[in-house]
Amino acid sequence: MKLEKRHMARAIDVAVIGVRKGNSPFGSCIVKGGRVIAAAHNTVLQKHDATNHAEMNAIRLACRKLGSHELKGCTVYSTTEPCPMCFSAIHWAKADAIVFGTGIADVKRLGFSELTISDRRMKKDGHSKLRISSGFMKQECQELLDHWKKKNGKVY
Amino acid sequence: MKLEKRHMARAIDVAVIGVRKGNSPFGSCIVKGGRVIAAAHNTVLQKHDATNHAEMNAIRLACRKLGSHELKGCTVYSTTEPCPMCFSAIHWAKADAIVFGTGIADVKRLGFSELTISDRRMKKDGHSKLRISSGFMKQECQELLDHWKKKNGKVY
Numbered sequence: 001m002k003l004e005k006r007h008m009a010r011a012i013d014v015a016v017i018g019v020r021k022g023n024s025p026f027g028s029c030i031v032k033g034g035r036v037i038a039a040a041h042n043t044v045l046q047k048h049d050a051t052n053h054a055e056m057n058a059i060r061l062a063c064r065k066l067g068s069h070e071l072k073g074c075t076v077y078s079t080t081e082p083c084p085m086c087f088s089a090i091h092w093a094k095a096d097a098i099v100f101g102t103g104i105a106d107v108k109r110l111g112f113s114e115l116t117i118s119d120r121r122m123k124k125d126g127h128s129k130l131r132i133s134s135g136f137m138k139q140e141c142q143e144l145l146d147h148w149k150k151k152n153g154k155v156y
Numbered sequence: 157m158k159l160e161k162r163h164m165a166r167a168i169d170v171a172v173i174g175v176r177k178g179n180s181p182f183g184s185c186i187v188k189g190g191r192v193i194a195a196a197h198n199t200v201l202q203k204h205d206a207t208n209h210a211e212m213n214a215i216r217l218a219c220r221k222l223g224s225h226e227l228k229g230c231t232v233y234s235t236t237e238p239c240p241m242c243f244s245a246i247h248w249a250k251a252d253a254i255v256f257g258t259g260i261a262d263v264k265r266l267g268f269s270e271l272t273i274s275d276r277r278m279k280k281d282g283h284s285k286l287r288i289s290s291g292f293m294k295q296e297c298q299e300l301l302d303h304w305k306k307k308n309g310k311v312y
Contacts (some may be wrong), residue, residue: 050225050249051212059207069206084282085244088271092241093206115244115282125281126240126271 007031008101008137011077012144014039015054021046024112025148028054028086029077030062030095037074038062054078055086059093071095079141080107081134084115087122090130097131101141110149163187164257164293167233168300170195171210177202180268181304184210184242185233186218186251193230194218210234211242215249227251235297236263237290240271243278246286253287257297266305 007029015027018041029039040057044050055078062071071093076082078100082090090098104116119132163185171183174197185195196213200206211234218227227249232238234256238246246254260272275288 063205088241
């Protein structure tokens with residue numbers, strides 16, 4: 001398996017662990033120089049904290065690991081397109097790139113329908129230099145959503 | 157002093173404490189039923205965490221206090237217009253309203269120039285129901301920025 005695929009697989013795996021604990025089906029993994037420095041799933045329900053999206057948890061973990069508020073040279077892998085909160089956090093952290101699988105439209109079908117501003121639009125309107133790759137391992141990321149839908153399917 | 161003014165004054169006071177510790181000049185205060193349930197300043201530099209804007213810290217604190225990921229019935233006071241990350245977090249937390257003093261344009265002049273998407277634009281594009289009040293105690297919030305500028309004035 002190619003390195004990039006291993007990184008997204010890690011984000012999916014961590015999301016599956018999160019779903020098992022009753023969380024929403026989202027995972028994220030932050031990579032620097034080919035090495036995973038943080039991986040986290042959404043913990044909004046588990047920790048009763050609205051800010052605990054997968055990417056936010058991963059950023060916080062990565063900042064702690066690097067001892068810096070900057071994640072220069074890092075790529076953020078997300079199973080689903082980061083929401084505007086997470087996109088902005090990735091931008092503020094000065095990461096290089098975002099790679100995601102399923103898009104906002106895919107989770108909208110599941111009921112996650114709010115703040116549907118795409119990352120490309122956030123990038124354009126906010127004049128961000130973040131590189132964005134969409135649809136990476138989309139099928140596997142869709143299977144994660146299907147798995148959650150079958151198991152729970154309740155949107156909070 | 158009117159209750160609303162007391163709330164914003166609290167956000168300013170906590171921001172001044174943050175500036176004293178070397179942080180950026182932003183404070184936030186979350187109110188429910190006329191009672192302050194959380195107040196926090198920006199701790200990005202102090203805690204080495206890109207996500208630690210004042211509003212994010214206040215939301216996390218309020219969620220912990222209420223034991224819930226939802227802040228229904230709450231108003232978020234911010235000394236400066238929340239950035240898209242914070243706007244989105246306030247939206248996700250299902251707070252009722254945002255009240256802020258200085259706007260994104262005011263801090264742009266100080267060098268905080270990235271992701272300049274206004275809250276009104278975020279609300280419109282994201283179809284958010286959050287109520288937004290701008291320019292509240294703007295002069296006092298501007299004095300906070302001036303105080304920081306005189307003391308430090310370094311943008312990270």
